[in-house]
Amino acid sequence: MRLHYDDETERFRAELDEWLDEHAPSEDQMRDRPLSSAHLPDWARRWQRTLFDAGWLVPGWPPELGGRNATPVQQMVYFEELSSRQIQRSLNIQGLSIFAPSVIDFGTEEQKQRWALPVLRAERATCLGMSEPGAGSDLAGLTTRAELDGDDFVINGQKVWTSGAHHADFCLCFVRTDPSAPKHKGISAVLLEMTTPGITVRPFPSFVDKAAWVDFNEVFFDDVRVPRENLLGDLNDGWRVANTSLAHERGMLWIYESAHLDRALEIALDDAGARNGGQRRHSAQLRDTLVDAYVDALALRCLGYRGFAKLSAGKAAPEHLLLKLFASESSQRLFLDFCETIGVEALDVETRPVEMRVDNSWPWMNRYLGSFGTTISGGTSEIQRNIIAERVLGLPR
């Protein structure tokens, strides 16, 4: 079997390649590291703005939203090219992949102008107020309250794990607006300025944070007044916004995850060959590790393409419900196996600013510890298994 694209698609790829050769940020520029997922160094703002202006930020969207009405296949090629060059479109991923698309899907024209466009143009960065101390996997159990008082909502409560909140300008916040309704039905989505009086942001480091990089925050709301016009979607319809938000771009993100696994495997192969005069390559344990990762990487790619082909033909693609779990756990397995193979050397944990690209010299233990971010955020592996059991295999709850 040979997988290939038609000539027109390859021309699209060539046009993108040429553009990237000319405009992509240099290694040197990227050395100015972000301090969190909502901190945008000047070069990152300029880069995202350049993508927006040229219609390469979200190719599937129309030009006024930073796109060029690209077909689904062209969008896939776009993600293939960016991921193979290890280039991110935005350093504020939650802004580009969740916040802006949610406003575009559910917002009024005014909301799109005020909240989505500045985020797409990298003038503003965002955070997501979903999880709470008592509501993570069970997001519908959230208790942060918003009560209508005249033309304002008054918000009280607490969020946690809010990535980048200390550098964010805007927040998409999920609040309980009808405590008497069944829990999924009493939630609303509200757009907030992070400078609104009554919001306290408290950053806290995690054990895998690197020097200068702190991403997690607790966010407290004490009588925070937000105009009613900041409601996104209908009152008490926030559950639909939350579900749509998390589904955005899932269909394409596996390409990044697959490229990430390929890259980790490449580094593992280099590392295995480089040390001890190549002896490690001949350890049976390491050979198993590398072959397993190679097979995983190939399977991931094939699953992704198969799902994409089904979706493009208007069919259901249960494969795509497996990809997040499979990609995150395959990388984690590779990192752990590699740590075990290199033994005590793996304890050499390093604290350095976060890398924009997967860096060859990042210690394996850092990779392993860091990989839990991907098996937890956006729905833990256990929750993914529940989803697969119920929606793909048809098992009872």
Ligand SMILES: Cc1cc2nc3c(=O)[nH]c(=O)nc-3n(C[C@H](O)[C@H](O)[C@H](O)COP(=O)(O)OP(=O)(O)OC[C@H]3O[C@@H](n4cnc5c(N)ncnc54)[C@H](O)[C@@H]3O)c2cc1C
């Ligand atoms: C890197 C990272 C970035 C994040 N960024 C944000 C952010 O920007 N904004 C935000 O709002 N949140 C963010 N989160 C929080 C994330 O959404 C939650 O951590 C996640 O939803 C899990 O919730 P929890 O931590 O409360 O764990 P819990 O839901 O308490 O789960 C604890 C354990 O129980 C298991 N479990 C729970 N329910 C079930 C079940 N029904 N069946 C089987 N097992 C179950 C889980 O799998 C887990 O192992 C981030 C998390 C990470 C790791």
